[in-house]
Amino acid sequence: MELPKLRKPVLERLERLRTQWRTFIALPESRLLHWVFASDELSMLETLLTVEEHGSGTGPDLFLRLTSPLRSPEHYDHALAQELLTRHAALRERLAAAGVESSWQPPRVAPEAAPLSVMALAASIHQHYSPRFRHVALVLMPESMASEKAWAQWVERAVRGPFAAPVRWVCPEPGERSALEQVARGTPRLIHTCVAGLDMATALEEISEAAGDLDTPEGRFRHLFVQMSRALGAGDLRRAEQCRTEAVEMAGARGWRHLQVVAWVALGSGLLSAEGPKAALAEYRQAEAVALLAQEEGDPSGARLLLQSRLAVGSALVASADWKNAASVYEQVAALAAQIGDPLMELEGWRMAAWCHEQAQSWEESWHCGTRALEAAQLMDAPARQNSTLGYAGADLLRLTEQVHFKDKRTELEQQMEHLLGPEWQPTSPGVPQA
Template sequence: MSLNAVERRLLDIRDAWTSFTGDPGKRLLVWEMPSSSYRLAECFFEAQKFEVEYATQDLCIVFKEPFEHSIQYARALKQVLAGSYATSRADIESEGIPADWSLPPDEFPDSAYGFVQAVRSFGSRHHQHFNHLAAILMPTEVSDEAAFAGWLARALAAKLPERLRIVVLDPAEAPRLASLSGDGDPRVRHEHLALDVLAVAQETFAQERVAGPAGAFRNMLMALVSLVEKGRVEEVRSKAADAYAFAGSQGWSDQQAAVAILVAGAQLKEQRHDEAIATYRIADDAAKRAAEAGNPAGRQLAIQAKLGEAGAHLGAARPADAAHSYDDAAELALAIPDLIIAVEALRMAAFCRARMEDRDGAIVRGRQALQIGNRLRPEVRNITSLPIAASDLMNVLDPQRAERIKALRGDAEKQSASLLAETETRIAGLERTTGRDAFDAVERDLAVADVAIWREAEGLLQDVVAGGGADFQQDFDTARALLGFAWPLGAGAAEAFALTVDAPGASS
């Protein structure tokens, strides 16, 4: 039976993996790849549990916990290791293997060394059932790249045995472990893994044939998407013409809109603003036809086309035309309603009005964005563009005062980062310390000092706001009520005040 596109990539990953594990001098693998390819790599790690062609008889344990600071990270990894083993006991015993390993919370320190010892403890109990044991680190967030690299260096210094390996995935679009890979340590292997998920999708669709027009168009569209990523505009337009005409022959106006939006995006990449505008208008016409025919995708595609047109106008230094297009997009979004897109469209309309020195127009749209933001669920607001819209409104109302607020945030972030760096230095001296007291003291000191930084920043912020005009104060209070302490000082402030009951301004 022939392998599919995903399985062929998993074989490629296996070859790279066995090259690493086959080198007895290596302990740490930094695998640099596009973050869009992470899922493929994770599939490979998970597949090691099964009898498949790309299995290696190695045991890979994936850890996705975020890195906040070194103590938290080590503790979280140990908890996941113990927890995943506990939930797998029945499966282990079903294979006739005694599931009698355990990891008491305080058996090893909350450090990189402690985590390595915990993994070694597990490995020593079950070593006869695998070739290599690998800890795969895929943190969802990293608060400080230098601190994370330092944690990895200390893990490497814990003298891993040959059969124990650590693997870290590093995003190719924003590598964060160059310092670790570039120090010439012979135990570290840095490798760029070229995994093109778009090519995988294209090959999959080509291999899994769908009969009829839908299958033919799907292949056309995938080829077009691939060409947009790598080809020139002329090539994209030629390929798109066939797909657009085919979709039209089938009465698929929504797909015609999608094709036109792809072409316009390729034109924008080459700074062909007027061509992109014309193409976005073609997409808009097709989207309207789809909406009139009762296709629910039509209205969303019309919004995309209008936002694209606005962006092209802005790229061509025509803020007035862009403002009108953003207004149109906001109106379309509110009609659905798509409140998140409406907020973004109004934010950009306000931005364009400010560029035109239309202060009143910018204020009106900024306030509209806040009003719509009030209709969003509280937990959603801070992950939309609403915080930026609020800050932009403050900047229009009083540019100097808004700049002072921005500087306050920057200063507090620098102080918080410096505090974390000092704390990480202190943590590095605790690698083999037994008992929790020393680690708890460091975490307590970090929390207290960080809260003090943000409390001071909040106090200064309130002074700045109090000195502003009535409109400035009123709109600030509206935005703060919507966004909480995460605005305008950022997530650091929100996290710090979450630790205190008597945070400044909490009663307002």
């Protein structure tokens, strides 16, 4: 795999992350790096890991990303150990290509002995490759978890458990989620918390400037959009609105309806957290009006633009707890998705409509929309269903069977969900209610 060429602002931020890593490994007692990222910084972490993983054998430390789901704290270590073996096997070719002798095999254990922990396996890997690699970094990014409490329990157990100094845990965490904050405060010597602080809004503006073409409509729109995003991040709402206005006018003059929708929705998303749902809704309604205009003009993307803008409208209505109107909008989303042949979004529209009706205690309407979500799922192939929100739609319906009117439907519902997703169909973590 050929790595992409990285621009100077990205390279500078990668170096910031490497500096933060070096600061951590210089702390003799620290065992785990609790690395906190803003939502727009996670792509930089992904870039760092990609560079490190695909450059295996060229850097001083070996980074191994482990994504096994945490189904229970008791079984997570075993899952990580098995994944580590698989991950190392996949790395052999790259290590060999970099001139690293890659014949490591896991230590033998007696049949009656307990299996080796992931820490013991990582320590063995380090011993084999020493002094080529100074440290082995186990980057834990579980694709799902039973609960944040279970995650925190496992992490605390891990940092207090057996430890090999050349092996370090790395737990990236979004800034808006603080699952490990309390554990980190309770074990300050063992857990080092670092806020990435990459200021990605500035980086994107620098990249846009370096890309050039700012005297063309396309380049000017791109730069206005980036500037709007930066202004939102800095809390300069007046500047953000100015950029949105200029971008919308420029796109409108050229008939770029899709870019007008993008600009309205982007500012609305920023205002949702900065000023609240009322301000966001005003922007989203403007996007909806442009999408309707695109449909009237015969734009083939009009229906998709309308679906996207109504999803945004629905999110603002949910944030306002305007359940009835939100449900109505999500029903419209489902109908639009069916019209353009998008069963994934049709399922999501019905699921969200059902959830909103449930919040309004409109039980019959909720059940109707929930079952429509299951009907949409039947139009999808098995992999698509597994990667959809079908499990949450089923869990919502299962909750409704606690109502007297739907008690007799529980068994049939469970059988249907098992048919669609398999016996372990129920989500292991709470679903995000908002589409």
